[in-house]
Amino acid sequence: MSSIPDPITIRTVEDIDELEAVHRLEREVWGGDDLVPVSVLRVMALEGGQVLLAWHADHEAPVGMAVAFIGRRHQEWYLHSHMVAVKAPFRRHAVGRLLKYQQLGYARALGLAYVGWTFDPLQRPNGQFNLNVLGAVAREFLPNFYGSLGDRINGEFATHRLFVEWNGCTTPRSASRFVVVPDDIGRLRKENPQSARAWAERHRKKWDRLLTQGFGAVEMVPGRWGVWCYRLQRISSEGTNRSEN
């Protein structure tokens, strides 16, 4: 990572003008028709959720955003992080983690159990960000969670997701299982959609089996021949993929 940009400011926002900037950032990163309307962002911002914008001192427009609301899952209240995005030129400069830590602080202030969100395990950089940089743990697999999104990142591919939980604590290491991930699923989806679909199907079966056995993904590690893998270890003694309960 290059040095942390200096200075980055992160602020909670609720004014319509600022929420429109959040909406523009969402359009810029994901595109498509399935954007969160400004009216819904406004409700999230004012009624217990949290909407954040990140600014760089040398730029007029915000460079990142995060949107979260309070959720309940398996009898626990948590902060559901629906979107976090940083403008492409500002990525890998720690803006993403600053936004996430702001969410964690908010969740803690409200006494919530953790910050939770979904992510596509085929997106290797997101796996690295969520597990290695933040230390979140994934122990639920949600097949085709959003249906077809048709946006720039997901296209018409199945939206298989892992649900991660993050409370800022570390997980002690134990015996491992591994799930290999393609280097660049975005390129594969464009250049060889059939292979991308085969990856998604293999992942669906593998995640479903391992998480049902009580494993959870705790980090990404470089494997043989330069490929990256998720490292899983036993998390719950119940041996259930909680998404099936």
Ligand SMILES: CC(C)(COP(=O)(O)OP(=O)(O)OC[C@H]1O[C@@H](n2cnc3c(N)ncnc32)[C@H](O)[C@@H]1OP(=O)(O)O)[C@@H](O)C(=O)NCCC(=O)NCCS
């Ligand atoms: C995910 C995202 C928010 C991260 O924001 P960021 O400002 O780049 O995050 P940070 O700089 O704090 O951390 C970046 C880390 O993520 C991982 N990462 C991100 N992009 C990567 C890439 N192309 N290759 C390898 N690792 C990558 C690395 O671990 C990296 O740390 P490093 O730079 O020290 O190696 C940003 O990439 C983004 O906006 N992506 C598009 C939207 C999206 O997918 N959001 C949902 C995420 S669940």
